[in-house]
Amino acid sequence: MTHNLESHFCYHCGERLLQKWEDGFSREICPQCGFIHYHQYKVGVAAIIFEDNKLLLLKRNQEPWKDHWYMPAGYVEIEESIEEAVHREVKEEAGFQVEILKFHTMLSYHDDPRGNGLILFYRCQKLGGEFIANEEISDSGFFALDEIPEKIAGAGHRTMIDELIRNGFVHA
Numbered sequence: 001m002t003h004n005l006e007s008h009f010c011y012h013c014g015e016r017l018l019q020k021w022e023d024g025f026s027r028e029i030c031p032q033c034g035f036i037h038y039h040q041y042k043v044g045v046a047a048i049i050f051e052d053n054k055l056l057l058l059k060r061n062q063e064p065w066k067d068h069w070y071m072p073a074g075y076v077e078i079e080e081s082i083e084e085a086v087h088r089e090v091k092e093e094a095g096f097q098v099e100i101l102k103f104h105t106m107l108s109y110h111d112d113p114r115g116n117g118l119i120l121f122y123r124c125q126k127l128g129g130e131f132i133a134n135e136e137i138s139d140s141g142f143f144a145l146d147e148i149p150e151k152i153a154g155a156g157h158r159t160m161i162d163e164l165i166r167n168g169f170v171h172a
């Protein structure tokens with residue numbers, strides 16, 4: 001698996017970090033204070049929301065994957081729980097309040113220019129609210145199995161949507 005390598009500076013002393021490989025894994029090591037920065041996955045959440053056997057998708061209005069569709073999703077902030085992140089991202093992006101029904105699955109991805117990550121998918125039920133186009137999202141809709149747009153974002157979304165399609169949108 002690949003990892004984008006760029007130059008960084010030490011968290012502690014400001015020295016430029018040296019890139020090293022250990023057993024095939026990338027590390028950044030500070031030549032001055034010895035601090036080791038371990039590259040780790042970013043953690044994100046996404047919401048699988050069905051209504052009348054249609055899947056909620058949002059059209060991204062920013063890079064990466066501008067004008068591609070995906071499920072409401074985003075990174076988990078360090079101060080919040082995973083569940084709080086799900087509620088926050090769905091509200092921010094889709095405009096909906098939801099109930100979390102269950103954890104669905106987790107995927108890792110290596111195709112996002114912002115970094116490799118883990119994404120945790122949760123099945124959610126829409127309770128209320130409405131979509132308003134915003135800086136991040138230009139459009140929103142519920143799509144039947146045979147209506148899924150061609151341009152789907154990466155970072156686990158394409159894989160997840162393909163699985164949902166293979167299962168015929170059976171979402172018990």
Ligand SMILES: [Zn+2]
Nearest residue numbers: 010013030033
């Ligand atoms: Zn240092």
